[in-house]
Amino acid sequence: MSIPARVLLVLLAGLFCWGVIRNVSPLKTGGFVTEQTGRIDEKPFFNKELINPEQGLPMVHVASLAQMPDGIMAAVWYGGTAECQPDVKIYFSQHEPGAAWTAPRVIMTRERAEQDLRRPVKSLGNALLLANPTGSLQLLFVSIAMGKWSGSQLNTCLSKDGGLTWSRAERLTLSPFFNFSELVRNRAIAQQGGGWCVPIYQEFLGKFPELLWLGECKGELTYRKTRIAGGCSTFQPSLIPVSEEYAEVLLRDYTISRKIHISSSYDGGLDWPFVTATELPNPDAGISGLQLSDGGLLVAFNDSAKDRSNLTLAIASKDRKTWRRIVALENEPDANFSYPFLMRSSDGMIRMAYTRRGKAIALTGFNEAWIRKQEATSITP
Amino acid sequence: MTQQMIHPLYGALAPWLALSLLVLGRNPRLSRTRITGSLLLALFLLRIPVGGWPLFAWCRTLEMNPSFTLTGLLGIALWQRLSGKVIFRSEDWRAAWIVGSLASLVLYPMGLGLTSIDPYSWGWGPTVPILTAACATLLLIQGNRFGIILILPPLGSLLHLQESANFWDALIDPFYGGLSLIALFYLIMAHINRWKKSHQAGK
Numbered sequence: 088m089s090i091p092a093r094v095l096l097v098l099l100a101g102l103f104c105w106g107v108i109r110n111v112s113p114l115k116t117g118g119f120v121t122e123q124t125g126r127i128d129e130k131p132f133f134n135k136e137l138i139n140p141e142q143g144l145p146m147v148h149v150a151s152l153a154q155m156p157d158g159i160m161a162a163v164w165y166g167g168t169a170e171c172q173p174d175v176k177i178y179f180s181q182h183e184p185g186a187a188w189t190a191p192r193v194i195m196t197r198e199r200a201e202q203d204l205r206r207p208v209k210s211l212g213n214a215l216l217l218a219n220p221t222g223s224l225q226l227l228f229v230s231i232a233m234g235k236w237s238g239s240q241l242n243t244c245l246s247k248d249g250g251l252t253w254s255r256a257e258r259l260t261l262s263p264f265f266n267f268s269e270l271v272r273n274r275a276i277a278q279q280g281g282g283w284c285v286p287i288y289q290e291f292l293g294k295f296p297e298l299l300w301l302g303e304c305k306g307e308l309t310y311r312k313t314r315i316a317g318g319c320s321t322f323q324p325s326l327i328p329v330s331e332e333y334a335e336v337l338l339r340d341y342t343i344s345r346k347i348h349i350s351s352s353y354d355g356g357l358d359w360p361f362v363t364a365t366e367l368p369n370p371d372a373g374i375s376g377l378q379l380s381d382g383g384l385l386v387a388f389n390d391s392a393k394d395r396s397n398l399t400l401a402i403a404s405k406d407r408k409t410w411r412r413i414v415a416l417e418n419e420p421d422a423n424f425s426y427p428f429l430m431r432s433s434d435g436m437i438r439m440a441y442t443r444r445g446k447a448i449a450l451t452g453f454n455e456a457w458i459r460k461q462e463a464t465s466i467t468p
Numbered sequence: 469m470t471q472q473m474i475h476p477l478y479g480a481l482a483p484w485l486a487l488s489l490l491v492l493g494r495n496p497r498l499s500r501t502r503i504t505g506s507l508l509l510a511l512f513l514l515r516i517p518v519g520g521w522p523l524f525a526w527c528r529t530l531e532m533n534p535s536f537t538l539t540g541l542l543g544i545a546l547w548q549r550l551s552g553k554v555i556f557r558s559e560d561w562r563a564a565w566i567v568g569s570l571a572s573l574v575l576y577p578m579g580l581g582l583t584s585i586d587p588y589s590w591g592w593g594p595t596v597p598i599l600t601a602a603c604a605t606l607l608l609i610q611g612n613r614f615g616i617i618l619i620l621p622p623l624g625s626l627l628h629l630q631e632s633a634n635f636w637d638a639l640i641d642p643f644y645g646g647l648s649l650i651a652l653f654y655l656i657m658a659h660i661n662r663w664k665k666s667h668q669a670g671k
Contacts, residue, residue, distance in 0.1 A: 088611045096608045096616060103622035104601030107635065108594035110626075205476065206528040207521045232529045258532070260632035263579040263588045264642055265530055293581025309633075314586040317578070359584075 116300070116355035117279035118331035122431050124380035124455075129435075131457035135416075138162050138180050138440065138448040139191045145169065147178075148425075149272060149373075150440035150448040153216040153224065154432050159183050161224065161250055162440060163194070163214040164448050170212070171235045173197055177214045177228055179250050188450075194253055195244075200230050203256035204242065209233055215271045217283055217301075223247045225301075227271045227285065228256075237268045237291045241299075243308065261299065261312055267291045271299075273325040273375060274430050276334075278302075284356055286324040286336065293317065294341045296324035298356055315359045321348045325376045325429075327384060331355070335407075337376040337386060338362065340369040345392035347374055349407060367401060367410050368392040373426040377437060380455055381405070387427035387439055390415065398424040398441060402462065414461040416451060417443070471628060475532070476524075478629040482534035482643075483527045484510055485542035492549055503550055533630045533637040536620035537568070538644035544617070556613055562655060563607055563614040568648025571640045579636075591636035597622055600639055 088096075139147060147166035154160050160182040167175035177195035182188045200208045212229035219225060224246040229239045244256040261269040268291040275285040282302035289295055296315040303309060315324055321338035328334045332355045338348040346364040367388055372395050374388045382405040390399035390412060397418040403410050416439075417424040427441040436452050443449040487510035492498065514524040541564055548555045556564075579588040590596050600621055607615030621638035624630065630637055 093608050093611065096619065097605050100601045100604040100619045103619060103626055104597045106626045107597040107622045111592060111594055206525050258631065260533060260634060260637060263575050263636055289581060291580060295581045311589060311592045313589055314584055317581045317584040
């Protein structure tokens with residue numbers, strides 16, 4: 088190569104590089120939107136219902152809830168003959184205040200995902216619903232390209248009519264190795280100034296928790312991810328914002344310790360210095376957490392190191408050093424109650440969806456006064 | 469042309485180049501008919517339905533984002549094969565394998581969870597483009613032609629030719645990474661064998 092050619096090429100490399108870095112900016116978190124807390128001077132309230140009482144599928148699993156700005160609650164879950172099977176579909180139901188949950192409606196099938204993503208899809212999996220402040224609903228869902236969960240990828244689509252119609256799904260590229268394997272499961276937290284912080288996790292060679300930062304730039308979806316921890320020890324994070332900058336995550340266990348793990352971030356979710364085990368057991372099953380109005384932390388979990396035969400609520404003290412079991416919502420030998428999803432609705436009520444015996448999506452609603460009452464009396468309903 | 473059309477078109481380029489090289493084989497005598505036939509056959513093979521989907525769709529499932537580096541190297545290999553001229557000298561290929569190996573060793577083990585550091589997230593920031601441009605500059609100053617290939621990732625990234633907006637995907641993919649590690653292994657083994665032979669001759 089002649090010297091002028093080299094100089095020209097170096098200039099081109101610099102120019103293109105400058106063009107690329109002009110379009111990127113360091114990841115800045117807007118700070119978490121802290122979730123509304125409830126009142127404790129109310130009368131204790133508790134109710135339990137099934138979202139899909141007559142769905143009749145061999146398997147339904149992994150429900151998530153969202154509340155739209157007009158107060159309507161919406162739920163999504165997946166169902167079919169079994170996990171990772173081609174007939175698995177994603178179902179949607181909604182609930183207006185004072186009415187019953189609507190009949191489950193299919194919003195995503197393997198065939199629709201294949202058409203949107205223009206590639207073969209083996210099955211569908213976990214779905215998470217986000218209610219944007221603008222009124223639109225955003226669906227994040229797992230598609231399995233090959234194999235089982237390790238061959239999964241995350242996709243998203245949008246509904247501007249309350250879940251009736253959905254935009255063309257697009258795939259998110261989040262992993263360097265064939266984009267395997269990113270999954271979603273727990274509640275997303277809104278960001279100050281717009282956007283979402285979504286707890287996600289990878290289970291390919293390792294199993295570890297991550298955060299997906301969703302935003303928008305010039306009408307286009309933008310995203311990045313950061314890592315909570317590496318290795319093959321903990322995953323399926325449940326993110327709990329305490330203040331704008333301070334947040335905690337509860338983590339499902341994949342070690343022999345069989346304990347729920349916890350970690351904290353002081354910089355808006357960017358760094359998570361330590362992961363420590365709590366005293367609560369975990370049978371390698373999903374958990375969910377929520378901040379209470381007195382600073383305590385509510386946890387829904389399977390209170391066992393070996394099975395999912397009960398679903399229990401516990402409260403951690405403000406310093407997270409002591410954990411107290413307050414009630415077993417479900418408890419039946421050999422039964423399976425799993426994947427709790429906790430959220431707080433705009434009326435201050437705590438809602439929890441979970442998979443009941445693998446056949447139905449159950450929903451409980453309770454307030455903090457009920458929690459205090461359980462705490463005081465330890466009565467199992 | 470929308471990005472929904474551009475991404476699959478770009479994504480088809482690397483598989484087509486690789487298949488063309490395979491179809492052309494190692495026969496040194498290449499007639500114009502054979503060249504045209506081979507390039508068309510590769511295109512046809514990508515469209516063969518397997519399980520209801522063209523082969524290309526399965527390639528998309530596995531890798532939607534072939535790196536610009538891999539596409540560039542495949543283009544060079546095909547150009548060399550068709551023209552019979554040496555476009556890339558051995559030192560240019562060596563640089564390609566070394567850069568690919570280094571990038572793989574930095575990206576994949578940690579990107580897949582070896583530590584709590586995630587190098588893949590650097591690809592959404594300025595670090596990886598700057599390092600790539602610095603590497604390209606160094607190679608170009610030395611007159612190494614792989615430096616020209618390293619200009620492709622920032623160019624392709626600027627043009628949004630890939631589905632991914634992460635610069636790592638513009639620079640490297642598992643195929644280029646794996647190929648680089650294998651090639652580097654053979655280069656090192658060859659170097660060791662040469663050193664052994666010269667050492668024995670010296671005795």
